[in-house]
Amino acid sequence: MTVSSTSPLRRRLALLAAHLVVALIALVVIGGATRVMEAGLACPDWPLCYGTLLPGRQMNIQVFLEWFHRLDAFVVGVALLVMAVASFVWRRLLPGWLPWLCTVLVFLVALQGGLGALTVLQLLPSGIVTAHLALALTLVVLMSGLTQRLLQPSADASPLWWRLLSGFALLGVVSQSLLGARMATSWAAQSCLLGGENCRWLLLHRSMATPVASVVLLFVVTALIAGGWSRRQWPFLLGLCVLVGAQVALGVLTLRLGLSQPGVTVAHQLVAALLVALLAALVARRPETSPTPLPVVLDDTSMEPCHG
Template sequence: MTAITLTPPIGRRAALAALSAHLLVALIALVGIGGATRVMEAGLACPDWPLCYGSLLPGRQMNLQVFLEWFHRLDAFVVGMGLLVQAALSTWWRRELPRAVPWLSGLALLLVAVQGGLGALTVTLLLPFSVVTAHLVTALLLVALLSACTQVLLEPSTSAKPPQASRFSLDRLWPGLVGVVALLALGQCLLGGLMATQWAAGRCLSSGEGCGWLFAHRLGARPVAAAVLVTAAWGLWRWQAERVLAALAALAVIAQVALGVMSLRLTLAVPAVTVAHQLMAAFLVAVLAAWFSRSLLEPVRLEVSRG
């Protein structure tokens, strides 16, 4: 069997990994703040863009709704500047980094620019559901991309290639299976976003309108949750290096389903539960994207190394 030497990320790569991880946390928080802004109907609390009431800090107009919209923009600006720094550093240090990092960082910077433009359109066009949905979709894609980039940076380097699995073994199919599950979960999140931006759940519960979106979201939740749980169970049993991510995925999808059921039983009357449901969706996307990256990049698999 080929000998493999693992070394943890050091120096510039470790610094960039720390930056990427912090930006990922800030981005997930940004999705949660965006959810709170929508639930509290604060999307137009600042009537202009990029300023708020013509100033950087609207002190006189400040209330909960204005604060949510203002802080949402502030967090987005910080994340955007951080991604700009990450893209610049990953390009400058590209010889010391995995080949994928500069490309992932550059794509993340492009997406955050698109995200900023969509954010401006949500205000100037008075919250059209298509733009609001695209805004949320871009945010979740950013979460997935940055999570994958972080995982690539954190992956230990190797001095030799790991043993190759047989052509038709599960070792070759496994990354694709994890990727399919991640795409299914992302699709379910996007369906939930479409439902939320049209206020379909609230309209269905109050007047019986828009129930088709709610039914579709609930119908899709069961097979997607089952797919995540089955894949997580298989990962916990077979792949030692992926057990933490598999466990996190299982816990996240269970929490997500529980929050969804709770929000409906409370008839969306508790904003904290509804916001937590969206926040957990972003966390689940981040975990699955990291898991997919690990399944592609993990240099030593328990079963292969025994072979």
């Protein structure tokens, strides 16, 4: 059964999904801030913090960041569980793929919690921290795409070039984000800037920035040149250009400042998460289905006879 875009149930689930995209972006950014502020082990135990739900005596900026990061993850998990239950209860009124995708998302959030526990119990190993971010970005991609599909109940398939270029751009931005995470969690940038050692991750991250930005801009230019539906997406395409420009500027500024300003580094991570979310939404975005014109029926009885 197909539900119109004005269906209250579908609209509420789309609204919940949109809020979850924001919560997941916040989760990525707060996690980055936790690392930048060296607060990854501010709460030495898991899942509690100093053996309690709300550490009062030990509370400071570092403990707050780690505690709030866990709180945000818990809220996301509960909201996804509610969404999954609702999609199964009212599955006859919703797309058949929604309950199963919600189940996958709940599983991924549970796995994300397990990786979060390992980052604390194993004292922040670089590989696990990078995997933790990779899974978080995967959740952002899936939830952003899910939101678009819920908002477009009846739509045509987007052009093949649109899906290919936007997909390549999304893959490039995610890969670049993970390279940056690997560089940050192994403290490679600091080692390279201070002592000229362990520079391979920093050089790889810098060398990949130009190709990734070029793919994103190629997608934007192609969409504008193609015209039609793709050109009508210009507000989102303009947003991509602004985010790419900001990301490049923040990356350069971060290195110029020698990673000494946590706010600039966190802003760099925020823009990366916003790029991932926007590109994922554009990959899933589709043209609205054109209404089928009604056939014109001529009534012979209403026509006057024609005399020669």
